[in-house]
Amino acid sequence: MAPYTPPFAFAQPSSIALADTYLQSKSPARGVSRVSLLHHINQHFHHSPGSLETAGGHMAFILTLGMSRPYLLDVTLAVAACHLRHMYQANGSFGDATADTISACRVAEHYQQSLAIRSFNQALAQPFDQEGSDSVLISSMMLNLLSFALDDDDDPSLSWVFTTAPDRLAWFSLSMGLAPLLMNTKEFHDQSVLRHIFDASDDEHQTYHGDGIKPLYKVPPHWLRLCGLDYTSNDPDCIFYEPVRVITELFSTSVGQKSFFLYMAFFGKVGVEFRSLLENDDEAAMWILGYWLGLLCRFDHIWWLSARARRDYRAICIWLDRRKVRRRPGAEGQMWRQLMVDLEGATQQPPDDGIQCLRRPEPMEMYDEID
Numbered sequence: 030m031a032p033y034t035p036p037f038a039f040a041q042p043s044s045i046a047l048a049d050t051y052l053q054s055k056s057p058a059r060g061v062s063r064v065s066l067l068h069h070i071n072q073h074f075h076h077s078p079g080s081l082e083t084a085g086g087h088m089a090f091i092l093t094l095g096m097s098r099p100y101l102l103d104v105t106l107a108v109a110a111c112h113l114r115h116m117y118q119a120n121g122s123f124g125d126a127t128a129d130t131i132s133a134c135r136v137a138e139h140y141q142q143s144l145a146i147r148s149f150n151q152a153l154a155q156p157f158d159q160e161g162s163d164s165v166l167i168s169s170m171m172l173n174l175l176s177f178a179l180d181d182d183d184d185p186s187l188s189w190v191f192t193t194a195p196d197r198l199a200w201f202s203l204s205m206g207l208a209p210l211l212m213n214t215k216e217f218h219d220q221s222v223l224r225h226i227f228d229a230s231d232d233e234h235q236t237y238h239g240d241g242i243k244p245l246y247k248v249p250p251h252w253l254r255l256c257g258l259d260y261t262s263n264d265p266d267c268i269f270y271e272p273v274r275v276i277t278e279l280f281s282t283s284v285g286q287k288s289f290f291l292y293m294a295f296f297g298k299v300g301v302e303f304r305s306l307l308e309n310d311d312e313a314a315m316w317i318l319g320y321w322l323g324l325l326c327r328f329d330h331i332w333w334l335s336a337r338a339r340r341d342y343r344a345i346c347i348w349l350d351r352r353k354v355r356r357r358p359g360a361e362g363q364m365w366r367q368l369m370v371d372l373e374g375a376t377q378q379p380p381d382d383g384i385q386c387l388r389r390p391e392p393m394e395m396y397d398e399i400d
Contacts, residue, residue, distance in 0.1 A: 061137040098160075107142040118131060178336070188341050208297045237294040268314075269313060322375075
């Protein structure tokens, strides 16, 4: 289905109007200027693996709408600064000039993001119309992008998994916040510029959302045991019911531009209780999140996603190995050996279309210790 074209201004804004709009707010000291960030958007917004993707390709709409909604303009500039920083960091040749540029990008990124959050929170308190709904949803998606993108190092030892900082799961909490916002704006979705994203968030069988209880018959038995479930379980309100069901479906889901939104359905299946389990180092919650992050590693072409997915996935694998889960006695140890084989294979591309369930080789004891 073709994206809906809104019945309001959609043309590329004039250079004079843009200049006037951008000059209304000052650029940060020692940061990349707002005009330079706009130039970066114009130069790098296209549909290629390293492009600056936002709102499914409607940058002209975003810039036009952002002229009357400062938070949307500011968060778009923050994403541009983040993308520019990523490009310099990915270049790999660091000198004083490059380091200074990366620092300037980081300053601009945080500055524009802080401006966006301030007025975004005010916008959430106002009644929505079509343009307002699209504006807050696009802004929320961009804020999620910024929170997911790593600032610098993808070393797993630097992951939140190994810290006790109270805000270590702030990125996770922010992504959880999109679900209630989607519910509050549901009446505007049919006429939204984002309708193609909403349509891509489920399949024709309503596997990922839809009404009614979805059975667990595809979930491997050792996954169910980890979650305290079985094949007769029928309570979708159980903390692990929907997350483990969704990651099972994603195992055989192909990787592509449209299927990406199916993978992100995971965030609609976890809530405050799941986050609390992560904060308290619950092994089942950690394994489920780790498996989903491993699945996200399949999207290694998405500039803002791949580094965090890879880092935190590896960190959870290390974290579980340090707890010696494979060496536990009896049935528990056997379960964990199977689980770890599955976890370590999560990054593999999905199998052929004819294979609809998980089939893994028999697990083998791994004796290498991770110091």
